[in-house]
Ligand SMILES: Nc1ncnc2c1ncn2[C@@H]1O[C@H](COP(=O)(O)OP(=O)(O)O)[C@@H](O)[C@H]1O
């Protein structure tokens with residue numbers, strides 16, 4: 001479990017990254033941290049890339065249907081404009097943002113904001129996904145989560161794509177992806 005850092009005096013910002021495969025609980029963990037911040041009477045703002053309309057155009061929704069109100073944005077720079085006077089900012093599906101999201105997060109943290117981002121560390125082929133490696137490099141706190149391999153019940157670290165689509169970005173759910181462990185991932189369609 002992630003323990004919120006206790007900062008002595010002054011308003012200091014920092015960057016938290018929650019990463020892992022699909023179904024590992026990234027969105028649930030993001031929502032949990034944001035709800036706790038609200039309980040502490042902190043002002044929160046939540047953003048997601050406009051491309052992700054799977055469950056809902058506006059809200060961030062986990063696979064288990066936990067929900068929180070969010071603002072869809074087209075470009076990372078919009079977040080700086082919409083941040084208002086937030087104490088805590090959450091960003092889901094951060095892998096889909098342009099590379100400018102890294103400096104946006106750093107700027108927000110410099111401004112004293114706690115920035116929590118959640119996203120896929122790897123795509124379906126095992127390649128690092130979009131800005132996530134750079135975000136991991138500049139993060140103050142990192143949480144790596146794991147799903148359960150749908151074939152053997154072990155810890156799953158990667159999202160296996162069940163279709164033949166080859167592009168990096170293919171929005172989908174269990175119809176397109178399943179979380180797998182290393183061994184079951186290597187077996188491909190022969191699992
Ligand atoms: N194979 C699986 N392993 C773990 N959780 C799963 C699996 N399949 C479905 N789930 C559900 O997905 C939830 C996590 O959803 P979510 O937070 O949206 O994950 P992520 O954002 O990492 O894709 C779990 O609490 C569980 O109910």
Ligand SMILES: Cc1cn([C@H]2C[C@H](O)[C@@H](COP(=O)(O)O)O2)c(=O)[nH]c1=O
Pocket residue numbers: 021022023026027054119120122123124125159168169170171172173177
């Ligand atoms: C592995 C992988 C995933 N995607 C897409 C599929 C989903 O729409 C999101 C991930 O959502 P989650 O909250 O982490 O379950 O990303 C993709 O476009 N390309 C990939 O390689």
Ligand SMILES: [Zn+2]
Pocket residue numbers: 149150151152153154180181182183184185
């Ligand atoms: Zn497995």
